[in-house]
Amino acid sequence: MNIDDGVMPLEPTETKGSWQQDSDQALDGIERFIEQMGVSSQEDGIPRIAGRILGYFIIYGGPVSFAQLADELQVSRGSVSTNARILTNFGFIERISKPGDRQDYYQLAQSPFLKLLEGYMEKMRRMQEIFKQADESIPVHMSATHERLNVMKRFYTLAVESNDQLLRQLRRSE
Amino acid sequence: MNIDDGVMPLEPTETKGSWQQDSDQALDGIERFIEQMGVSSQEDGIPRIAGRILGYFIIYGGPVSFAQLADELQVSRGSVSTNARILTNFGFIERISKPGDRQDYYQLAQSPFLKLLEGYMEKMRRMQEIFKQADESIPVHMSATHERLNVMKRFYTLAVESNDQLLRQLRRSE
DNA sequence: CATTGTGTTTAGTTGTTACTGAACATAATG
DNA sequence: CATTATGTTCAGTAACAACTAAACACAATG
Numbered sequence: 001m002n003i004d005d006g007v008m009p010l011e012p013t014e015t016k017g018s019w020q021q022d023s024d025q026a027l028d029g030i031e032r033f034i035e036q037m038g039v040s041s042q043e044d045g046i047p048r049i050a051g052r053i054l055g056y057f058i059i060y061g062g063p064v065s066f067a068q069l070a071d072e073l074q075v076s077r078g079s080v081s082t083n084a085r086i087l088t089n090f091g092f093i094e095r096i097s098k099p100g101d102r103q104d105y106y107q108l109a110q111s112p113f114l115k116l117l118e119g120y121m122e123k124m125r126r127m128q129e130i131f132k133q134a135d136e137s138i139p140v141h142m143s144a145t146h147e148r149l150n151v152m153k154r155f156y157t158l159a160v161e162s163n164d165q166l167l168r169q170l171r172r173s174e
Numbered sequence: 175m176n177i178d179d180g181v182m183p184l185e186p187t188e189t190k191g192s193w194q195q196d197s198d199q200a201l202d203g204i205e206r207f208i209e210q211m212g213v214s215s216q217e218d219g220i221p222r223i224a225g226r227i228l229g230y231f232i233i234y235g236g237p238v239s240f241a242q243l244a245d246e247l248q249v250s251r252g253s254v255s256t257n258a259r260i261l262t263n264f265g266f267i268e269r270i271s272k273p274g275d276r277q278d279y280y281q282l283a284q285s286p287f288l289k290l291l292e293g294y295m296e297k298m299r300r301m302q303e304i305f306k307q308a309d310e311s312i313p314v315h316m317s318a319t320h321e322r323l324n325v326m327k328r329f330y331t332l333a334v335e336s337n338d339q340l341l342r343q344l345r346r347s348e
Numbered sequence: 349c350a351t352t353g354t355g356t357t358t359a360g361t362t363g364t365t366a367c368t369g370a371a372c373a374t375a376a377t378g
Numbered sequence: 379c380a381t382t383a384t385g386t387t388c389a390g391t392a393a394c395a396a397c398t399a400a401a402c403a404c405a406a407t408g
Contacts, residue, residue, distance in 0.1 A: 029311025036304045043297075045219050047396060058322050059312075066355070076398045081356055083396095102354060102406070108322070113329040123217075130210045137203025138233070148232050148282070155287040155344065162340040166333060221366060240385070250368050255386055257366095276376065276384060 030059055034073075049075055050083040054092055054112070062107030063096055069106070091115035111174060114167065121163050128156040204233055208247075220264075223249055224257040228266055228286070236281030237270055243280070265289035285348060288341065295337050302330040 034055035041051025052073055057064070070080045084106055087093045092112040096105050109115065135149040208229035215225025226247055231238070244254045258280055261267045266286040270279050283289065305327040312319055 029308060032311070033304065033308035036308075040301065040304065043219065045217065049397080058326065059308075059316075059319050061318055061322065077355070078357080078399075079397060085356095104355070113326060117333070127214065130207065130214065134203060134207035134233075137206070142233075144235055145233055148235065152232065152287060158344065159291070159340060162336055162343075166336040169336075170329065170332065223366080241383095251385070252369075252387080253367060259386095278385070 033059065047083055047086065049073070049079050050086045053080070053083055054087055057093055057106070057108040062093075063098070063105035064107070066104045066106070090119065111170070114170060117163060117167055117170070121160055121167070124156050124160050124163070128153060128160070131156065207233065221257055221260065223247070223253050224260045227254070227257055228261055231267055231280070231282040236267075237272070237279035238281070240278045240280070264293065285344070288344060288348075291337060291341055291344070295334055295341070298330050298334050298337070302327060302334070305330065 034052050037055030037058070038048040038052035041054065042048045053069060056069070056073060066077070066080055066084070069075075069084070070077050073080075075083075084093065084095075088095060088106075091109055092115060093106045094109050096107055098105055131149050131153040135146060135153065138145055138149075140146070208226050211229030211232070212222040212226035215228065216222045227243060230243070230247060240251070240254055240258070243249075243258070244251050247254075249257075258267065258269075262269060262280075265283055266289060267280045268283050270281055272279055305323050309320060309323040309327065312323070314320070
């Protein structure tokens with residue numbers, strides 16, 4: 001859980017410098033991973049660049065400066081601005097400042113996947129609510145419909161319970 | 175094109191006729207639900223119309239004819255065709271035929287949410303694989319990175335396990 | 349107080365997706 | 379065989395999302 005104790009003003013755990021000397025294959029693996037994170041985040045409805053930034057942080061941990069992000073990922077400052085905000089809102093990364101440095105820095109949050117899971121659960125609860133409302137608003141004599149709605153509601157109830165357990169387990173082992 | 179009479183052969187659980195006499199409020203609730211299903215499916219990257227069709231089936235169960243779907247949901251036959259196929263591929267609905275009737279009919283699948291859950295798990299396994307590959311392709315000396323990747327991998331492992339348990343529980347109670 | 353460095357907002361471009369209407373293919377019916 | 383009923387495919391369109399570059403706002407610095 002310790003992201004990178006040191007944080008020493010200017011030394012991220014691993015910087016580009018530290019892998020520049022590695023084989024091209026390693027570099028390919030890293031870039032491949034970052035790109036894959038972009039693609040799969042896009043599949044989930046989160047902008048590709050946000051996913052790539054997240055991938056970058058999973059690899060390098062941070063702190064990494066705003067300008068460095070734009071530079072290394074080859075995207076505009078505008079994109080860094082909006083997509084870093086998206087990730088911050090999700091709670092995946094956090095913005096930090098360094099004394100005597102005007103730049104913004106970001107680093108990976110403590111347990112990004114817990115945030116992810118919490119997000120899923122929120123969605124499930126919303127679905128539960130939709131089914132509940134539907135169940136309440138349709139005429140009693142549509143019994144087959146009520147049955148289906150209740151089956152769906154029950155599914156989400158169990159799913160939330162199950163994931164809540166998982167969440168607790170994960171928090172325990174942090 | 176007359177639908178209501180043509181449907182005689184078999185008796186869907188609930189037909190439009192059975193709620194036409196209900197209050198507008200009930201109708202509003204149903205339409206609201208169908209629309210909400212459309213919106214939340216869109217949030218999940220599935221076309222709005224597909225979500226509305228699914229909502230329709232959760233309410234009415236089926237069997238419902240192709241033409242009836244187009245008519246009641248006010249969408250083109252083309253849209254019904256492609257979106258019903260999407261839902262069929264997901265395993266949410268299934269196509270059935272009635273003897274002596276040329277029309278296609280669809281009905282809700284047995285346990286649509288099990289399909290949903292299986293879909294989620296597939297996605298999780300893909301993520302697991304991405305982290306595994308990254309872990310393998312990165313130089314050993316990037317230890318903090320390896321640690322982060324392993325934490326992520328472990329998260330997905332536990333999530334898959336947990337959901338697998340849930341899946342079994344749901345299947346048992348079917 | 350002008351200049352520079354920094355992040356944000358905005359306007360415009362590009363690419364993507366969902367939908368419709370029409371053409372099409374196919375099978376049943378007269 | 380012509381006609382009708384039915385579902386699929388395709389071309390075009392409209393709406394939307396993501397990204398960039400440029401304008402902007404603001405704070406620090408000289």
